[in-house]
Amino acid sequence: MxxxxxxxxxxxxxxxxxxxxxxxxxxxxxxxxxxxxxxxxxxxxxxxxxxxxxxxxxxxxxxxxxxxxxxxxxxxxxxxxxxxxxxxxxxxxxxxxxxxxxxxxxxxxxxxxxxxxxxxxxxxxxxxxxxxxxxxxxxxxxxxxxxxxxxxxxxxxxxxxxxxxxxxxxxxxxxxxxxxxxxxNRQPFPGPGLSIRAVGELTLEKLDVVRRATKIIEERLEGMGLSQWFAAVWEYEVSPNGDLSRVISGLGRLSAYLFRVRATGVKGDSRAYGNVVLVSGELGNWDSVYELYRYLGTIREVTHVVYELISRGVGRYFVSIRAVSTEDFMTADVARLPRELLMDIAQEIMNNDDRVAAVGYDVTPKPPATIEYE
Known part of the structure:
Protein backbone atom coordinates (compact mmCIF):
# COMPACT_ATOMS: atom_id res chain seq x y z
CA MET A 1 0.00 0.00 0.00
CA ASN A 185 8.05 7.45 17.08
CA ARG A 186 7.75 11.01 18.36
CA GLN A 187 4.55 11.42 20.29
CA PRO A 188 1.97 13.73 18.71
CA PHE A 189 1.93 17.35 19.80
CA PRO A 190 -1.16 19.49 19.13
CA GLY A 191 -0.89 22.33 16.62
CA PRO A 192 -1.90 24.95 19.23
CA GLY A 193 0.73 23.41 21.48
CA LEU A 194 0.77 24.24 25.18
CA SER A 195 -1.95 26.87 24.72
CA ILE A 196 -4.55 24.11 25.01
CA ARG A 197 -2.71 22.32 27.80
CA ALA A 198 -2.80 25.51 29.85
CA VAL A 199 -6.47 24.78 30.46
CA GLY A 200 -8.85 27.68 31.00
CA GLU A 201 -7.57 31.26 30.88
CA LEU A 202 -4.32 31.43 28.94
CA THR A 203 -1.55 33.26 30.81
CA LEU A 204 2.22 33.40 30.50
CA GLU A 205 2.61 32.04 34.04
CA LYS A 206 0.40 29.04 33.33
CA LEU A 207 2.34 28.37 30.13
CA ASP A 208 5.56 28.37 32.13
CA VAL A 209 4.14 25.92 34.68
CA VAL A 210 2.91 23.49 32.02
CA ARG A 211 6.19 23.77 30.08
CA ARG A 212 8.20 22.77 33.17
CA ALA A 213 5.86 19.93 34.10
CA THR A 214 5.82 18.67 30.52
CA LYS A 215 9.60 18.28 30.50
CA ILE A 216 9.53 16.15 33.63
CA ILE A 217 6.66 13.94 32.51
CA GLU A 218 8.01 13.39 29.00
CA GLU A 219 11.44 12.43 30.31
CA ARG A 220 10.14 10.13 33.05
CA LEU A 221 7.64 8.24 30.86
CA GLU A 222 9.71 8.03 27.68
CA GLY A 223 10.45 4.52 26.45
CA MET A 224 7.45 2.91 28.14
CA GLY A 225 5.59 2.14 24.91
CA LEU A 226 2.96 4.84 25.39
CA SER A 227 1.23 6.64 22.53
CA GLN A 228 0.97 10.01 24.24
CA TRP A 229 2.08 11.34 27.64
CA PHE A 230 2.03 14.93 28.78
CA ALA A 231 1.04 17.49 31.41
CA ALA A 232 -1.93 19.80 31.55
CA VAL A 233 -2.29 22.65 34.05
CA TRP A 234 -5.17 24.65 35.46
CA GLU A 235 -6.12 26.52 38.62
CA TYR A 236 -6.54 24.38 41.74
CA GLU A 237 -10.05 25.59 42.47
CA VAL A 238 -12.50 22.87 43.52
CA SER A 239 -15.84 22.45 45.23
CA PRO A 240 -16.95 19.27 47.06
CA ASN A 241 -19.71 17.16 45.54
CA GLY A 242 -21.55 14.80 47.88
CA ASP A 243 -23.51 13.04 45.15
CA LEU A 244 -20.37 12.07 43.24
CA SER A 245 -18.61 11.06 46.46
CA ARG A 246 -21.42 8.60 47.22
CA VAL A 247 -21.15 7.07 43.74
CA ILE A 248 -17.54 5.98 44.42
CA SER A 249 -17.87 5.18 48.12
CA GLY A 250 -17.38 1.44 47.49
CA LEU A 251 -13.86 1.95 46.09
CA GLY A 252 -12.27 3.33 49.26
CA ARG A 253 -12.28 6.33 51.58
CA LEU A 254 -12.71 8.80 48.75
CA SER A 255 -14.14 12.26 48.18
CA ALA A 256 -15.12 13.80 44.86
CA TYR A 257 -14.77 17.44 43.87
CA LEU A 258 -15.53 19.49 40.77
CA PHE A 259 -12.87 21.73 39.31
CA ARG A 260 -13.95 25.19 38.23
CA VAL A 261 -12.47 24.63 34.77
CA ARG A 262 -14.24 22.48 32.20
CA ALA A 263 -12.74 20.19 29.57
CA THR A 264 -13.63 18.59 26.26
CA GLY A 265 -14.97 15.07 25.96
CA VAL A 266 -16.88 12.82 23.58
CA LYS A 267 -20.46 11.74 24.21
CA GLY A 268 -21.72 9.53 21.38
CA ASP A 269 -20.26 11.08 18.23
CA SER A 270 -20.47 14.64 19.50
CA ARG A 271 -18.36 17.06 21.46
CA ALA A 272 -19.10 17.51 25.14
CA TYR A 273 -17.66 20.37 27.16
CA GLY A 274 -18.14 19.25 30.74
CA ASN A 275 -16.88 18.84 34.27
CA VAL A 276 -13.50 17.61 35.42
CA VAL A 277 -13.89 15.52 38.59
CA LEU A 278 -11.11 15.33 41.15
CA VAL A 279 -11.06 12.21 43.35
CA SER A 280 -8.90 12.26 46.47
CA GLY A 281 -8.44 9.89 49.37
CA GLU A 282 -7.43 6.29 50.03
CA LEU A 283 -8.28 3.61 47.48
CA GLY A 284 -9.10 0.08 48.58
CA ASN A 285 -6.39 -1.04 46.15
CA TRP A 286 -4.43 0.79 43.45
CA ASP A 287 -6.11 -0.99 40.54
CA SER A 288 -9.39 0.62 41.61
CA VAL A 289 -8.06 3.93 40.28
CA TYR A 290 -8.74 2.64 36.76
CA GLU A 291 -12.36 1.89 37.68
CA LEU A 292 -13.19 5.44 38.74
CA TYR A 293 -14.24 6.52 35.24
CA ARG A 294 -16.72 3.61 35.06
CA TYR A 295 -18.56 5.13 37.97
CA LEU A 296 -18.14 8.81 37.14
CA GLY A 297 -17.39 8.99 33.39
CA THR A 298 -20.87 7.79 32.47
CA ILE A 299 -22.46 10.78 34.23
CA ARG A 300 -23.68 13.19 31.56
CA GLU A 301 -21.80 16.32 32.57
CA VAL A 302 -18.48 14.60 33.40
CA THR A 303 -15.78 14.46 30.70
CA HIS A 304 -12.58 13.78 32.71
CA VAL A 305 -11.84 12.02 36.00
CA VAL A 306 -8.52 12.74 37.73
CA TYR A 307 -7.15 11.01 40.82
CA GLU A 308 -5.12 13.23 43.14
CA LEU A 309 -1.66 11.81 43.83
CA ILE A 310 -0.23 14.49 46.08
CA SER A 311 -1.19 17.93 47.37
CA ARG A 312 0.04 20.64 49.74
CA GLY A 313 -1.44 23.69 51.36
CA VAL A 314 0.26 26.25 49.12
CA GLY A 315 0.38 26.92 45.39
CA ARG A 316 -2.06 28.01 42.73
CA TYR A 317 -2.03 25.32 40.05
CA PHE A 318 -3.04 21.71 39.55
CA VAL A 319 -0.95 19.52 37.22
CA SER A 320 -2.69 16.60 35.54
CA ILE A 321 -0.57 13.74 34.19
CA ARG A 322 -2.08 12.23 31.03
CA ALA A 323 -0.77 8.96 29.55
CA VAL A 324 -2.62 6.84 26.98
CA SER A 325 -2.19 4.02 24.47
CA THR A 326 -3.94 4.05 21.10
CA GLU A 327 -3.65 2.79 17.54
CA ASP A 328 -5.63 5.39 15.62
CA PHE A 329 -6.24 8.21 18.16
CA MET A 330 -9.99 7.83 17.64
CA THR A 331 -10.15 5.81 20.86
CA ALA A 332 -7.55 5.55 23.63
CA ASP A 333 -6.93 3.53 26.81
CA VAL A 334 -5.41 4.90 30.01
CA ALA A 335 -1.89 3.62 30.64
CA ARG A 336 -1.76 1.41 33.73
CA LEU A 337 1.28 2.85 35.45
CA PRO A 338 2.73 1.81 38.83
CA ARG A 339 1.61 3.98 41.72
CA GLU A 340 5.20 4.39 42.90
CA LEU A 341 6.28 5.79 39.53
CA LEU A 342 3.40 8.28 39.41
CA MET A 343 4.09 9.38 42.99
CA ASP A 344 7.76 9.94 42.17
CA ILE A 345 6.85 12.04 39.12
CA ALA A 346 4.30 14.02 41.12
CA GLN A 347 6.84 14.73 43.86
CA GLU A 348 9.42 15.86 41.31
CA ILE A 349 6.93 18.27 39.76
CA MET A 350 6.09 19.71 43.19
CA ASN A 351 9.78 20.05 44.12
CA ASN A 352 10.52 21.76 40.79
CA ASP A 353 7.80 24.43 40.99
CA ASP A 354 6.37 25.94 44.16
CA ARG A 355 3.43 27.34 42.17
CA VAL A 356 2.00 23.80 41.92
CA ALA A 357 -0.46 22.96 44.70
CA ALA A 358 -1.35 19.40 43.65
CA VAL A 359 -0.67 16.74 41.02
CA GLY A 360 -3.05 14.04 39.74
CA TYR A 361 -3.39 11.29 37.17
CA ASP A 362 -6.16 11.40 34.57
CA VAL A 363 -7.81 7.96 34.50
CA THR A 364 -10.36 8.57 31.74
CA PRO A 365 -10.16 6.73 28.39
CA LYS A 366 -11.36 8.16 25.07
CA PRO A 367 -14.35 8.16 25.03
CA PRO A 368 -15.77 9.66 27.27
CA ALA A 369 -12.75 11.99 27.45
CA THR A 370 -10.74 13.35 24.58
CA ILE A 371 -6.99 12.78 24.83
CA GLU A 372 -6.41 16.53 25.18
CA TYR A 373 -8.42 18.72 27.54
CA GLU A 374 -9.25 21.47 25.06
Whole structure:
Protein backbone atom coordinates (compact mmCIF):
# COMPACT_ATOMS: atom_id res chain seq x y z
CA MET A 1 0.00 0.00 0.00
CA UNK A 2 2.73 2.48 0.98
CA UNK A 3 4.80 2.15 -2.20
CA UNK A 4 1.78 2.47 -4.49
CA UNK A 5 0.54 5.46 -2.48
CA UNK A 6 3.93 7.15 -2.75
CA UNK A 7 4.00 6.65 -6.51
CA UNK A 8 0.43 7.86 -6.92
CA UNK A 9 0.94 11.00 -4.86
CA UNK A 10 4.24 11.81 -6.56
CA UNK A 11 2.61 11.58 -9.98
CA UNK A 12 -0.37 13.68 -8.89
CA UNK A 13 1.84 16.40 -7.43
CA UNK A 14 4.08 16.48 -10.50
CA UNK A 15 1.02 17.10 -12.65
CA UNK A 16 0.08 20.24 -10.71
CA UNK A 17 1.20 23.71 -11.85
CA UNK A 18 3.27 24.34 -8.71
CA UNK A 19 5.59 27.33 -8.75
CA UNK A 20 6.63 26.82 -5.14
CA UNK A 21 5.08 24.91 -2.22
CA UNK A 22 5.47 25.83 1.45
CA UNK A 23 5.38 23.09 4.09
CA UNK A 24 4.63 24.04 7.69
CA UNK A 25 6.56 21.54 9.80
CA UNK A 26 5.70 20.80 13.42
CA UNK A 27 8.27 18.06 13.91
CA UNK A 28 5.55 15.44 14.14
CA UNK A 29 5.23 12.47 11.82
CA UNK A 30 2.22 13.85 9.88
CA UNK A 31 3.62 17.18 8.73
CA UNK A 32 7.09 15.73 8.15
CA UNK A 33 5.82 12.81 6.08
CA UNK A 34 3.63 15.08 3.96
CA UNK A 35 6.57 17.42 3.30
CA UNK A 36 9.04 14.63 2.46
CA UNK A 37 6.49 13.05 0.13
CA UNK A 38 5.88 16.30 -1.78
CA UNK A 39 9.61 17.08 -1.84
CA UNK A 40 10.14 13.76 -3.62
CA UNK A 41 7.89 15.07 -6.37
CA UNK A 42 9.02 18.70 -6.74
CA UNK A 43 12.48 18.83 -5.15
CA UNK A 44 13.77 22.26 -4.14
CA UNK A 45 10.50 23.91 -5.11
CA UNK A 46 9.37 22.81 -1.64
CA UNK A 47 10.25 25.27 1.16
CA UNK A 48 9.85 24.09 4.77
CA UNK A 49 9.34 26.29 7.83
CA UNK A 50 8.83 25.72 11.53
CA UNK A 51 6.69 28.44 13.10
CA UNK A 52 7.62 29.03 16.74
CA UNK A 53 4.24 30.09 18.14
CA UNK A 54 5.50 30.62 21.68
CA UNK A 55 3.50 27.56 22.75
CA UNK A 56 6.30 25.06 22.22
CA UNK A 57 8.04 22.74 24.67
CA UNK A 58 11.47 23.61 26.03
CA UNK A 59 14.03 23.70 23.20
CA UNK A 60 11.57 22.39 20.62
CA UNK A 61 12.35 24.61 17.58
CA UNK A 62 16.08 23.83 17.71
CA UNK A 63 15.44 20.13 18.36
CA UNK A 64 13.12 19.78 15.37
CA UNK A 65 15.53 21.58 13.05
CA UNK A 66 18.36 19.29 14.15
CA UNK A 67 16.27 16.11 13.86
CA UNK A 68 15.35 16.86 10.25
CA UNK A 69 18.62 18.41 9.11
CA UNK A 70 19.57 15.39 6.96
CA UNK A 71 16.31 15.10 5.04
CA UNK A 72 14.55 18.45 5.10
CA UNK A 73 16.15 21.90 5.45
CA UNK A 74 13.96 24.05 7.70
CA UNK A 75 13.79 27.74 8.51
CA UNK A 76 12.52 28.64 11.99
CA UNK A 77 10.11 31.59 12.03
CA UNK A 78 9.64 33.27 15.44
CA UNK A 79 6.04 34.44 15.71
CA UNK A 80 5.46 34.08 19.45
CA UNK A 81 4.66 37.75 20.07
CA UNK A 82 1.87 37.69 17.49
CA UNK A 83 0.24 34.64 19.03
CA UNK A 84 0.53 36.09 22.52
CA UNK A 85 -1.13 39.35 21.45
CA UNK A 86 -4.09 37.49 20.00
CA UNK A 87 -4.50 34.65 22.50
CA UNK A 88 -3.40 35.58 26.02
CA UNK A 89 -6.47 35.97 28.21
CA UNK A 90 -8.65 33.58 26.22
CA UNK A 91 -10.37 30.91 28.32
CA UNK A 92 -12.75 28.96 26.08
CA UNK A 93 -11.26 25.87 24.45
CA UNK A 94 -12.85 26.32 21.03
CA UNK A 95 -12.12 30.04 20.98
CA UNK A 96 -8.44 29.25 21.59
CA UNK A 97 -8.33 26.73 18.75
CA UNK A 98 -10.16 28.99 16.30
CA UNK A 99 -8.07 32.04 17.18
CA UNK A 100 -4.90 29.98 16.87
CA UNK A 101 -5.98 28.86 13.40
CA UNK A 102 -6.59 32.43 12.29
CA UNK A 103 -3.19 33.68 13.48
CA UNK A 104 -1.40 30.59 12.18
CA UNK A 105 -2.74 30.92 8.66
CA UNK A 106 -2.30 34.68 8.60
CA UNK A 107 1.40 34.16 9.38
CA UNK A 108 1.62 31.37 6.82
CA UNK A 109 -0.02 33.47 4.12
CA UNK A 110 2.61 36.18 4.66
CA UNK A 111 5.41 33.62 4.38
CA UNK A 112 3.85 32.17 1.22
CA UNK A 113 3.84 35.62 -0.38
CA UNK A 114 7.40 36.37 0.73
CA UNK A 115 8.66 33.12 -0.77
CA UNK A 116 6.61 33.50 -3.95
CA UNK A 117 4.82 30.21 -3.30
CA UNK A 118 1.33 29.31 -4.42
CA UNK A 119 0.69 26.03 -2.53
CA UNK A 120 0.73 24.99 1.13
CA UNK A 121 1.54 21.40 2.13
CA UNK A 122 -0.25 20.15 5.24
CA UNK A 123 -0.06 16.92 7.22
CA UNK A 124 -3.82 16.77 7.80
CA UNK A 125 -4.96 13.19 8.50
CA UNK A 126 -8.40 11.61 8.74
CA UNK A 127 -8.98 12.04 12.52
CA UNK A 128 -8.27 15.78 12.18
CA UNK A 129 -11.16 16.52 9.85
CA UNK A 130 -13.44 13.83 11.31
CA UNK A 131 -13.25 15.41 14.78
CA UNK A 132 -13.56 18.93 13.39
CA UNK A 133 -16.57 18.19 11.17
CA UNK A 134 -18.13 16.16 13.98
CA UNK A 135 -17.95 19.17 16.29
CA UNK A 136 -15.75 17.40 18.85
CA UNK A 137 -12.92 19.94 18.59
CA UNK A 138 -11.53 22.24 15.94
CA UNK A 139 -8.21 21.04 14.55
CA UNK A 140 -6.19 24.01 13.36
CA UNK A 141 -5.13 22.31 10.09
CA UNK A 142 -8.64 21.65 8.78
CA UNK A 143 -9.91 24.19 6.26
CA UNK A 144 -11.51 22.94 3.06
CA UNK A 145 -13.29 20.07 4.80
CA UNK A 146 -15.34 22.63 6.74
CA UNK A 147 -15.90 25.00 3.83
CA UNK A 148 -12.98 27.43 4.20
CA UNK A 149 -11.58 28.34 0.78
CA UNK A 150 -7.86 28.69 1.43
CA UNK A 151 -7.14 30.24 -1.97
CA UNK A 152 -9.53 33.16 -1.56
CA UNK A 153 -8.96 33.70 2.17
CA UNK A 154 -5.23 33.11 2.49
CA UNK A 155 -3.84 33.21 -1.03
CA UNK A 156 -2.65 29.61 -1.44
CA UNK A 157 -3.93 26.24 -2.60
CA UNK A 158 -3.75 23.21 -0.33
CA UNK A 159 -1.87 19.94 -0.77
CA UNK A 160 -2.97 17.33 1.80
CA UNK A 161 -1.56 13.99 0.65
CA UNK A 162 -2.36 12.20 3.95
CA UNK A 163 -5.92 13.38 4.44
CA UNK A 164 -7.51 9.89 4.16
CA UNK A 165 -4.95 8.12 6.36
CA UNK A 166 -4.83 7.31 10.07
CA UNK A 167 -1.82 7.67 12.35
CA UNK A 168 -0.65 4.06 12.11
CA UNK A 169 -0.81 4.22 8.29
CA UNK A 170 1.17 7.47 8.25
CA UNK A 171 3.92 5.89 10.35
CA UNK A 172 4.22 3.00 7.89
CA UNK A 173 4.39 5.46 5.01
CA UNK A 174 7.08 7.46 6.83
CA UNK A 175 9.24 4.35 7.15
CA UNK A 176 9.01 3.80 3.40
CA UNK A 177 10.12 7.39 2.83
CA UNK A 178 13.13 7.12 5.12
CA UNK A 179 11.86 9.50 7.79
CA UNK A 180 14.05 9.16 10.92
CA UNK A 181 12.74 6.87 13.66
CA UNK A 182 12.98 9.75 16.12
CA UNK A 183 10.24 11.51 14.12
CA UNK A 184 8.17 8.39 13.40
CA ASN A 185 8.05 7.45 17.08
CA ARG A 186 7.75 11.01 18.36
CA GLN A 187 4.55 11.42 20.29
CA PRO A 188 1.97 13.73 18.71
CA PHE A 189 1.93 17.35 19.80
CA PRO A 190 -1.16 19.49 19.13
CA GLY A 191 -0.89 22.33 16.62
CA PRO A 192 -1.90 24.95 19.23
CA GLY A 193 0.73 23.41 21.48
CA LEU A 194 0.77 24.24 25.18
CA SER A 195 -1.95 26.87 24.72
CA ILE A 196 -4.55 24.11 25.01
CA ARG A 197 -2.71 22.32 27.80
CA ALA A 198 -2.80 25.51 29.85
CA VAL A 199 -6.47 24.78 30.46
CA GLY A 200 -8.85 27.68 31.00
CA GLU A 201 -7.57 31.26 30.88
CA LEU A 202 -4.32 31.43 28.94
CA THR A 203 -1.55 33.26 30.81
CA LEU A 204 2.22 33.40 30.50
CA GLU A 205 2.61 32.04 34.04
CA LYS A 206 0.40 29.04 33.33
CA LEU A 207 2.34 28.37 30.13
CA ASP A 208 5.56 28.37 32.13
CA VAL A 209 4.14 25.92 34.68
CA VAL A 210 2.91 23.49 32.02
CA ARG A 211 6.19 23.77 30.08
CA ARG A 212 8.20 22.77 33.17
CA ALA A 213 5.86 19.93 34.10
CA THR A 214 5.82 18.67 30.52
CA LYS A 215 9.60 18.28 30.50
CA ILE A 216 9.53 16.15 33.63
CA ILE A 217 6.66 13.94 32.51
CA GLU A 218 8.01 13.39 29.00
CA GLU A 219 11.44 12.43 30.31
CA ARG A 220 10.14 10.13 33.05
CA LEU A 221 7.64 8.24 30.86
CA GLU A 222 9.71 8.03 27.68
CA GLY A 223 10.45 4.52 26.45
CA MET A 224 7.45 2.91 28.14
CA GLY A 225 5.59 2.14 24.91
CA LEU A 226 2.96 4.84 25.39
CA SER A 227 1.23 6.64 22.53
CA GLN A 228 0.97 10.01 24.24
CA TRP A 229 2.08 11.34 27.64
CA PHE A 230 2.03 14.93 28.78
CA ALA A 231 1.04 17.49 31.41
CA ALA A 232 -1.93 19.80 31.55
CA VAL A 233 -2.29 22.65 34.05
CA TRP A 234 -5.17 24.65 35.46
CA GLU A 235 -6.12 26.52 38.62
CA TYR A 236 -6.54 24.38 41.74
CA GLU A 237 -10.05 25.59 42.47
CA VAL A 238 -12.50 22.87 43.52
CA SER A 239 -15.84 22.45 45.23
CA PRO A 240 -16.95 19.27 47.06
CA ASN A 241 -19.71 17.16 45.54
CA GLY A 242 -21.55 14.80 47.88
CA ASP A 243 -23.51 13.04 45.15
CA LEU A 244 -20.37 12.07 43.24
CA SER A 245 -18.61 11.06 46.46
CA ARG A 246 -21.42 8.60 47.22
CA VAL A 247 -21.15 7.07 43.74
CA ILE A 248 -17.54 5.98 44.42
CA SER A 249 -17.87 5.18 48.12
CA GLY A 250 -17.38 1.44 47.49
CA LEU A 251 -13.86 1.95 46.09
CA GLY A 252 -12.27 3.33 49.26
CA ARG A 253 -12.28 6.33 51.58
CA LEU A 254 -12.71 8.80 48.75
CA SER A 255 -14.14 12.26 48.18
CA ALA A 256 -15.12 13.80 44.86
CA TYR A 257 -14.77 17.44 43.87
CA LEU A 258 -15.53 19.49 40.77
CA PHE A 259 -12.87 21.73 39.31
CA ARG A 260 -13.95 25.19 38.23
CA VAL A 261 -12.47 24.63 34.77
CA ARG A 262 -14.24 22.48 32.20
CA ALA A 263 -12.74 20.19 29.57
CA THR A 264 -13.63 18.59 26.26
CA GLY A 265 -14.97 15.07 25.96
CA VAL A 266 -16.88 12.82 23.58
CA LYS A 267 -20.46 11.74 24.21
CA GLY A 268 -21.72 9.53 21.38
CA ASP A 269 -20.26 11.08 18.23
CA SER A 270 -20.47 14.64 19.50
CA ARG A 271 -18.36 17.06 21.46
CA ALA A 272 -19.10 17.51 25.14
CA TYR A 273 -17.66 20.37 27.16
CA GLY A 274 -18.14 19.25 30.74
CA ASN A 275 -16.88 18.84 34.27
CA VAL A 276 -13.50 17.61 35.42
CA VAL A 277 -13.89 15.52 38.59
CA LEU A 278 -11.11 15.33 41.15
CA VAL A 279 -11.06 12.21 43.35
CA SER A 280 -8.90 12.26 46.47
CA GLY A 281 -8.44 9.89 49.37
CA GLU A 282 -7.43 6.29 50.03
CA LEU A 283 -8.28 3.61 47.48
CA GLY A 284 -9.10 0.08 48.58
CA ASN A 285 -6.39 -1.04 46.15
CA TRP A 286 -4.43 0.79 43.45
CA ASP A 287 -6.11 -0.99 40.54
CA SER A 288 -9.39 0.62 41.61
CA VAL A 289 -8.06 3.93 40.28
CA TYR A 290 -8.74 2.64 36.76
CA GLU A 291 -12.36 1.89 37.68
CA LEU A 292 -13.19 5.44 38.74
CA TYR A 293 -14.24 6.52 35.24
CA ARG A 294 -16.72 3.61 35.06
CA TYR A 295 -18.56 5.13 37.97
CA LEU A 296 -18.14 8.81 37.14
CA GLY A 297 -17.39 8.99 33.39
CA THR A 298 -20.87 7.79 32.47
CA ILE A 299 -22.46 10.78 34.23
CA ARG A 300 -23.68 13.19 31.56
CA GLU A 301 -21.80 16.32 32.57
CA VAL A 302 -18.48 14.60 33.40
CA THR A 303 -15.78 14.46 30.70
CA HIS A 304 -12.58 13.78 32.71
CA VAL A 305 -11.84 12.02 36.00
CA VAL A 306 -8.52 12.74 37.73
CA TYR A 307 -7.15 11.01 40.82
CA GLU A 308 -5.12 13.23 43.14
CA LEU A 309 -1.66 11.81 43.83
CA ILE A 310 -0.23 14.49 46.08
CA SER A 311 -1.19 17.93 47.37
CA ARG A 312 0.04 20.64 49.74
CA GLY A 313 -1.44 23.69 51.36
CA VAL A 314 0.26 26.25 49.12
CA GLY A 315 0.38 26.92 45.39
CA ARG A 316 -2.06 28.01 42.73
CA TYR A 317 -2.03 25.32 40.05
CA PHE A 318 -3.04 21.71 39.55
CA VAL A 319 -0.95 19.52 37.22
CA SER A 320 -2.69 16.60 35.54
CA ILE A 321 -0.57 13.74 34.19
CA ARG A 322 -2.08 12.23 31.03
CA ALA A 323 -0.77 8.96 29.55
CA VAL A 324 -2.62 6.84 26.98
CA SER A 325 -2.19 4.02 24.47
CA THR A 326 -3.94 4.05 21.10
CA GLU A 327 -3.65 2.79 17.54
CA ASP A 328 -5.63 5.39 15.62
CA PHE A 329 -6.24 8.21 18.16
CA MET A 330 -9.99 7.83 17.64
CA THR A 331 -10.15 5.81 20.86
CA ALA A 332 -7.55 5.55 23.63
CA ASP A 333 -6.93 3.53 26.81
CA VAL A 334 -5.41 4.90 30.01
CA ALA A 335 -1.89 3.62 30.64
CA ARG A 336 -1.76 1.41 33.73
CA LEU A 337 1.28 2.85 35.45
CA PRO A 338 2.73 1.81 38.83
CA ARG A 339 1.61 3.98 41.72
CA GLU A 340 5.20 4.39 42.90
CA LEU A 341 6.28 5.79 39.53
CA LEU A 342 3.40 8.28 39.41
CA MET A 343 4.09 9.38 42.99
CA ASP A 344 7.76 9.94 42.17
CA ILE A 345 6.85 12.04 39.12
CA ALA A 346 4.30 14.02 41.12
CA GLN A 347 6.84 14.73 43.86
CA GLU A 348 9.42 15.86 41.31
CA ILE A 349 6.93 18.27 39.76
CA MET A 350 6.09 19.71 43.19
CA ASN A 351 9.78 20.05 44.12
CA ASN A 352 10.52 21.76 40.79
CA ASP A 353 7.80 24.43 40.99
CA ASP A 354 6.37 25.94 44.16
CA ARG A 355 3.43 27.34 42.17
CA VAL A 356 2.00 23.80 41.92
CA ALA A 357 -0.46 22.96 44.70
CA ALA A 358 -1.35 19.40 43.65
CA VAL A 359 -0.67 16.74 41.02
CA GLY A 360 -3.05 14.04 39.74
CA TYR A 361 -3.39 11.29 37.17
CA ASP A 362 -6.16 11.40 34.57
CA VAL A 363 -7.81 7.96 34.50
CA THR A 364 -10.36 8.57 31.74
CA PRO A 365 -10.16 6.73 28.39
CA LYS A 366 -11.36 8.16 25.07
CA PRO A 367 -14.35 8.16 25.03
CA PRO A 368 -15.77 9.66 27.27
CA ALA A 369 -12.75 11.99 27.45
CA THR A 370 -10.74 13.35 24.58
CA ILE A 371 -6.99 12.78 24.83
CA GLU A 372 -6.41 16.53 25.18
CA TYR A 373 -8.42 18.72 27.54
CA GLU A 374 -9.25 21.47 25.06
Missing amino acids: ETSLINRVVEEVRSLPIRCALAAISGGVDSTTAAVLVRRAIGDRLRAVFIDTGFMRLGEPANVKELLSDILPIEVINAGDRFYREMLGLGDAEEKRIRFREVFYTVLSEIVRNYGCDWLVQGTIAPDWIETRGGIKTQHNVLEQIGIDAASKYGFKLLEPLRELYKDQVRELARQLGVPDAII
